[in-house]
Amino acid sequence: MTKVAADFLEQADEKAFDLAHRKTISFNIGRYDAAVARGLAKFENLEGSKRKAHVIKWKVIENLDKFLPEFEANFLKRGGKVIWANDAAEAQKEILAIMQRAQAKTVIKSKSMTTEEIHLNEFLEKHGIESLESDLGEYIVQLLGQKPYHIVTPAMHLSKEEIAKLFHEKFQTPIDATPEQLTQKARELLREKYLRADVGITGGNFLIADTGSVALTENEGNARLCTTFPKIHIAIVGIEKIIPSIADLDLYWPLLASHGTGQNLTVYNTLLSGPRGPHESDGPEEMYVVLLDNGRTNLLAQKEQRQALNCIRCGACLNACPVYKNIGGHTYNTTYSGPIGSIITPHFKGMKEFKHLSYASSLCGKCSEVCPVKIDIHQMLLLNRRDAAAEHQNPKAEEIGWKLWKKGMLKRSWMDAVGGKFKNFLLQKFFKKAWGKYREMPQVAPKSFAKQWEEQKKTKLE
Numbered sequence: 253m254t255k256v257a258a259d260f261l262e263q264a265d266e267k268a269f270d271l272a273h274r275k276t277i278s279f280n281i282g283r284y285d286a287a288v289a290r291g292l293a294k295f296e297n298l299e300g301s302k303r304k305a306h307v308i309k310w311k312v313i314e315n316l317d318k319f320l321p322e323f324e325a326n327f328l329k330r331g332g333k334v335i336w337a338n339d340a341a342e343a344q345k346e347i348l349a350i351m352q353r354a355q356a357k358t359v360i361k362s363k364s365m366t367t368e369e370i371h372l373n374e375f376l377e378k379h380g381i382e383s384l385e386s387d388l389g390e391y392i393v394q395l396l397g398q399k400p401y402h403i404v405t406p407a408m409h410l411s412k413e414e415i416a417k418l419f420h421e422k423f424q425t426p427i428d429a430t431p432e433q434l435t436q437k438a439r440e441l442l443r444e445k446y447l448r449a450d451v452g453i454t455g456g457n458f459l460i461a462d463t464g465s466v467a468l469t470e471n472e473g474n475a476r477l478c479t480t481f482p483k484i485h486i487a488i489v490g491i492e493k494i495i496p497s498i499a500d501l502d503l504y505w506p507l508l509a510s511h512g513t514g515q516n517l518t519v520y521n522t523l524l525s526g527p528r529g530p531h532e533s534d535g536p537e538e539m540y541v542v543l544l545d546n547g548r549t550n551l552l553a554q555k556e557q558r559q560a561l562n563c564i565r566c567g568a569c570l571n572a573c574p575v576y577k578n579i580g581g582h583t584y585n586t587t588y589s590g591p592i593g594s595i596i597t598p599h600f601k602g603m604k605e606f607k608h609l610s611y612a613s614s615l616c617g618k619c620s621e622v623c624p625v626k627i628d629i630h631q632m633l634l635l636n637r638r639d640a641a642a643e644h645q646n647p648k649a650e651e652i653g654w655k656l657w658k659k660g661m662l663k664r665s666w667m668d669a670v671g672g673k674f675k676n677f678l679l680q681k682f683f684k685k686a687w688g689k690y691r692e693m694p695q696v697a698p699k700s701f702a703k704q705w706e707e708q709k710k711t712k713l714e
């Protein structure tokens with residue numbers, strides 16, 4: 253077992269019995285569930301919308317070589333600049349080069365999982381550049397020195413009392429401050445930063461091929477401030493985020509909002525198609541889009557699993573997953589956690605290190621059921637397990653064990669060659685650890701069913 257897998261198991265064990273964690277998550281996901289039920293009720297034909305969203309994304313992912321250049325050409329026409337980054341190191345290098353050219357010292361960021369993926373904050377800080385999160389949830393986890401717990405709600409694991417305590421310690425707000433008072437404090441602290449920041453960095457929820465635009469979706473208005481005040485705006489977006497046309501947003505925006513937070517539409521939806529024009533008063537002087545691969549083409553090469561690239565990062569599968577709800581987002585130790593993280597991470601970061609995530613599932617299928625773009629998530633988990641086995645990524649002992657098991661199961665004489673006592677000994681010896689300390693090992697009957705049947709038949713004949 254790799255160290256990553258061993259750490260995962262240890263932390264999962266710990267978190268699953270952390271009752272305070274469970275209470276906070278149950279409360280927050282309970283509120284989410286109620287909001288989503290209301291949001292989904294607004295669709296006249298939800299199933300039809302999901303199917304359409306799946307088909308459009310399928311078409312895009314099968315034709316990335318057409319849609320990405322179309323986006324690039326249209327964005328360039330409006331004065332934007334496009335950078336293609338194969339991996340995190342290339343993206344970091346290019347972003348740093350832009351900063352150094354502009355002698356930038358401060359960055360203000362809006363929530364973006366791609367920047368988490370390339371560890372941008374840590375990288376910039378190493379180069380003496382201050383990088384501040386402006387999304388309230390991200391700001392809170394940044395103050396705590398943590399990573400986002402969830403792809404949509406980064407501070408989902410914290411109660412309002414814990415956040416009040418954090419603000420009390422950091423900014424001397426009352427220990428029993430209300431969420432409104434805390435938000436007001438964060439606003440006071442951040443407003444000044446927007447005005448002073450040299451560069452604004454965002455992700456992008458969608459890239460629109462036919463207009464060459466980046467679509468941003470948010471609830472706090474902070475992404476608008478990040479892209480309006482600083483002189484330079486950099487959007488870092490995964491190559492799979494592309495959709496063919498601006499007309500497709502009337503499908504994807506409501507699907508994302510309803511599945512992400514239960515809203516009909518997220519509060520702020522912004523389309524950015526390049527830097528400030530000659531007759532415009534707002535907006536950056538320069539705008540860059542970093543098109544990030546970072547393992548996505550590895551997944552694209554997998555014919556059966558590439559539908560995982562359809563993901564619009566709504567987070568619904570995380571909230572639905574019984575494993576995620578018990579072990580929490582940080583336990584995965586990956587940028588993308590929960591069911592979607594479990595299927596894409598082995599392709600993004602390596603099957604050998606992350607194949608254990610394919611087993612972090614009860615295979616109940618709830619994730620596939622809630623997905624707005626109809627990704628067959630639990631089937632992808634099985635395909636990843638199959639691939640890991642085919643590539644001989646599992647330990648040798650496990651491979652031999654399964655081979656022997658298969659042989660035995662297919663041959664009656666092998667099954668009957670040893671009695672229940674010996675079978676129980678084998679189970680205890682080789683499977684006890686994998687079975688886990690919280691479950692009792694099943695007991696094999698002293699005589700097999702076939703033997704008992706035979707004996708019964710004989711007695712009847714006598």
Ligand code: SF4
Nearest residue numbers: 563564566567569623
């Ligand atoms: S896999 Fe589906 S449900 Fe999960 S985050 Fe992506 S779009 Fe949402």
